[in-house]
Amino acid sequence: MHKKYIHIDMDCFFAAVEMRDNPKLANIPLAIGGTVSERGVISTANYPARCFGIHSGMATASALRLCENLVVLPGRMSVYKEVSQQLHEIFLRYTHLIEPVSLDEAYLDVSNSSCCNGSATLIANDIRKIIFNETNLTASAGIAPLKFLAKIASDINKPNVIYVIKPCEVIVFIKNMQIRKIPGVGPKTEERLLSMGLKTCADVQCYDFSSFIKEFGKFGFSIWQRCHGIDDGPLCIDPPRKSVGVEFTLPNDIYSWDKCCSIIESLYPELESRLIIYSPHKNISGHGIKFKFDNFKLTTHNHAYPILDLTNLLSIAKNAWDIRREGRGVRLIGLHAYLPNQLKMKQLQLNYN
Ligand SMILES: [Mg+2]
Structure with a gap:
């Protein structure tokens, strides 16, 4: 059986995000990069800028010599990271075998995916469509039975296209x-x-x-x-995640349980949305809370529990509040959930079959 690799690559990613968020930038030469005084370089250029010969890695000063009307923005890394996380969540709907290369690029191994009748081409097109619907950005995709060929394929005919290299080709x-x-x-x-x-x-x-x-x-x-057509083998996958969590440092130390309670309630939806990426039915092996007190001492209080649940989390927190706080102010509150042990789950399934 041949492997099926997809390489997804966003089209001039940083520039595309800026053009999306500010339509005035859409049709003018635009680049993200450092300033001339900092001897900066261009990290991404949009297509109108590329017409002038501007490309990533070029000194900003040289880019401005090629096109004096070039708009150079410093970039908003936190926004790019957020979009990157959105992309990752889309990939996870198709496979857990993901190797991120950079914020806007990843390899997916869909060899054993049952989505789209197992067709890598249909999966890649689906992913591109969903990326566009959910982020308003375009991606190119390359498909091949070898990893490095998938990357080469995604660059052919870019932007906003798919290129397939079939095993027989x-x-x-x-x-x-x-x-x-x-x-x-x-x-x-x-x-x-x-x-x-x-x-x-x-x-x-x-x-x-x-x-x-x-x-x-x-x-x-x-x-x-x-x-000679020899690949460097399977993807480098992140180690499986063991827990997800959210934390909040308070603007002022708090001393009232009611306040603590409402902060936990406001953090909970974020914990929930992070958990369902990895555990769609909110199954967990346990959850708990973390307090940092005004003397910077930390305490965590965990509880083995099968499903994420706000009422249960609040009772864990109340317990820690009553027993461990000892009158101190609280400056940070964290919530976390431990993912179910994948190995144990597999074994259980085997036992039931
Ligand atoms: Mg790219």
Whole structure:
């Protein structure tokens, strides 16, 4: 069975978010980057700016020389992170095998996904549609049986498109592919390759292995492998999450249980919405509260419980408030829930089957 990898890449992400939030920026050359006085560089340019030859990594000063009307914004990292989290939540509806590459880029392994009848192409199109509906931003997607090919595919015909490399097309695709398309091969390596008469992967396939490694070393081995259609294997998945939580530092220390109670009630919906990303039915192995007192001492109070529940959390909190506070003011309140032990759940399912 072939693997099915999807590489999702948002189209000029930082700039696209700014254009979405301020339509006046939509059709003018726009870039996100540092200022000239800080010797800043461009991190993202929109398409009108790219028409002037402006690209990421370029010094802001050079970009302004190419286009004097270029609008350069410092960027709003917290907003980009929020959108990135939204994207991650969309991916999770299709698979838990996600390798985030950056805020706007991720690999998904949908080899065993039953969504969309298991079609990676339909899943990718679904994801692109949902991203647009929920964030008003466009994404490109590449699909391939090899990870690095999925990344190369997502860059073909960008923006707002999907490109599929079918398993039966891999051999021909790689043969004709220019080596510089391989992630990590920059202009300097390309120059050296060209000087050796190597332009396409087919050229490398015909080249002597030991001379190639002698010339390019360890990195050469990775180029060699990719030119021969060998991938670097499964995704690097985050370790499974054990808990979710929310915390709030109070503007003033509090001494009244009623106030504490209303703060917990206001934090609860956020905890709930974070939990359902990982546990849609709010199943947990336990939950609890955290207080930081006015002398900065911390206390946590946990309780084994099968489902997230506000009334139960409040009674845990009341307990800690009465027994552990000892008259001190409270400066921080946190709520957390422990996710069910995945391994135990699997074993239980096996036992029931
Ligand atoms: Mg991108």
